[in-house]
Amino acid sequence: MPQPFITRGFVGKRQDAGGAAGRIPPGQHLVKDFPVLSAGPTPRADLRTWTFRIEGLVKEPAQWSWDEFRELPAQDFTKDISCVTKWTKLDTHWRGVSVDVLLEHVDLDRSAAFVTAFSDGGYTTNIPLPELLNGQAFVAYEYDGKPLAPEHGGPARLVVPQLYFWKSAKWVRGLRLMERDQPGFWESLGYNNHGDPWKEERYSGD
Amino acid sequence: MKGTIEWQIATVTALRDETSEVKTLTLSLPNWTAHRPGQHYDVRLTATDGYSAQRSYSVASEPERTGEIDLTVERIGDGEVSPYLDDTVVVGDRFEVRGPIGGYFVWDRSIDGSLLLVAGGSGVVPLMAMLRHRASAGVGTPAALLYSARTYDQIIYGAELDMLRRSDGLRLTYTLTRAQPPGWKGYARRIDDAMLREVSANLGGEVLAYVCGPTALVEVVADGLERIGLPAERIRTERFGPSGT
Numbered sequence A: 001m002p003q004p005f006i007t008r009g010f011v012g013k014r015q016d017a018g019g020a021a022g023r024i025p026p027g028q029h030l031v032k033d034f035p036v037l038s039a040g041p042t043p044r045a046d047l048r049t050w051t052f053r054i055e056g057l058v059k060e061p062a063q064w065s066w067d068e069f070r071e072l073p074a075q076d077f078t079k080d081i082s083c084v085t086k087w088t089k090l091d092t093h094w095r096g097v098s099v100d101v102l103l104e105h106v107d108l109d110r111s112a113a114f115v116t117a118f119s120d121g122g123y124t125t126n127i128p129l130p131e132l133l134n135g136q137a138f139v140a141y142e143y144d145g146k147p148l149a150p151e152h153g154g155p156a157r158l159v160v161p162q163l164y165f166w167k168s169a170k171w172v173r174g175l176r177l178m179e180r181d182q183p184g185f186w187e188s189l190g191y192n193n194h195g196d197p198w199k200e201e202r203y204s205g206d
Numbered sequence B: 001m002k003g004t005i006e007w008q009i010a011t012v013t014a015l016r017d018e019t020s021e022v023k024t025l026t027l028s029l030p031n032w033t034a035h036r037p038g039q040h041y042d043v044r045l046t047a048t049d050g051y052s053a054q055r056s057y058s059v060a061s062e063p064e065r066t067g068e069i070d071l072t073v074e075r076i077g078d079g080e081v082s083p084y085l086d087d088t089v090v091v092g093d094r095f096e097v098r099g100p101i102g103g104y105f106v107w108d109r110s111i112d113g114s115l116l117l118v119a120g121g122s123g124v125v126p127l128m129a130m131l132r133h134r135a136s137a138g139v140g141t142p143a144a145l146l147y148s149a150r151t152y153d154q155i156i157y158g159a160e161l162d163m164l165r166r167s168d169g170l171r172l173t174y175t176l177t178r179a180q181p182p183g184w185k186g187y188a189r190r191i192d193d194a195m196l197r198e199v200s201a202n203l204g205g206e207v208l209a210y211v212c213g214p215t216a217l218v219e220v221v222a223d224g225l226e227r228i229g230l231p232a233e234r235i236r237t238e239r240f241g242p243s244g245t
Ligand SMILES: Cc1cc2nc3c(=O)[nH]c(=O)nc-3n(C[C@H](O)[C@H](O)[C@H](O)COP(=O)(O)OP(=O)(O)OC[C@H]3O[C@@H](n4cnc5c(N)ncnc54)[C@H](O)[C@@H]3O)c2cc1C
Pocket: A031, A033, A085, B040, B055, B056, B057, B058, B059, B072, B073, B074, B075, B076, B078, B079, B080, B081, B082, B083, B122, B125, B126, B238, B239, B240, B241, B242
């Protein structure tokens, strides 16, 4: 690391993270509210026609209706989340289905190595398959004990808390398994292909 | 793969009060590159003990102005970075920035259709970069700006917008949501569908909308634009502020 450039007269407001300082990735600051960021209007899904699909390099695609999806074994989980626009929120409470559970319903082709999550409104994001496994990622439909609000990605969003939050696709409708990595929406528009907050992988080339 | 966007040390060369709560900082950059209007820079401030804070600020200036950029910063009372930029910084000060960043909430002359810009408060900043670019590139793209501010005094870039209205064919509409000066003839309510319909009527061509401001305004406007018939893929949004909850 090069020497930091000291800014004359800047003191900063050191946040009392209550012993959680080690949980705030570099360049991030804590927020208490839950800011909203998206590239366009908020889609409003019709739960009667909503489906969630797993497709691509699988023997048979799997598909669930909203009611079927809600029958899948779900779990509560509490995670810290970081947005590339610099905010971090600690201990967010969610409920949803782990990607492990979803993948139990398909036969993965051995060549499957990357996943594109796709959403209502045409949003996509790419994630290496291993980073979605072993309890690392969920399709969540409750936040703080309530149905997930549309502006936060409801009825269901991907939650991959160890990556910047744009990877946690809002309004997610499925996962496509692929052999090769394919940059998604923000990944094609100057943002980092991987997005690890601890490595500060914000922008392309970081 | 593009190269890394490196940090560089900007020098403040001018400061201008826009309103009582908003200031424009002109930064001279050693490694200036042309931005696309709508893009932002990250600012990093570092205290003597190494503690640092980063925030994003949209470029307000047009890319035709080489070597420097304007940032326009609204002071958030209990904020960490904006009060520093607005109250502590003097001409000659230097701090780290990197950019330009962002590839979706951008407009330049290469994009066809007409422009419908909707701003709330300091959300006007990236839209101003688009309007300045449109004027200095001399493109005839039809453009309308609907700008929601609380009071007349809180309008940012008022004089320049008025000039763009007179000389550059900008269709300029204000709505003042909290208080209006005597004899005010503009709108005096929060943005609604009827207002969106009026400001976008007969713009011509295929309309591309850019909406920037606090989350609540952006949600209402983006939904409203869809209701009045604009396809979702022609509505681009950017939100600066907190969720308001
Ligand atoms: C892509 C992008 C572009 C941006 N462009 C601009 C710009 O051109 N001009 C500009 O002034 N800001 C812009 N912002 C917002 C800016 O990055 C900071 O969030 C803002 O200056 C507040 O930072 P702060 O350190 O002063 O306050 P913080 O210390 O971060 O926050 C202090 C308190 O104020 C609240 N708060 C934060 N932002 C706002 C807000 N906008 N309105 C009301 N309350 C708020 C926080 O929730 C918190 O409670 C942009 C943000 C993004 C993501």
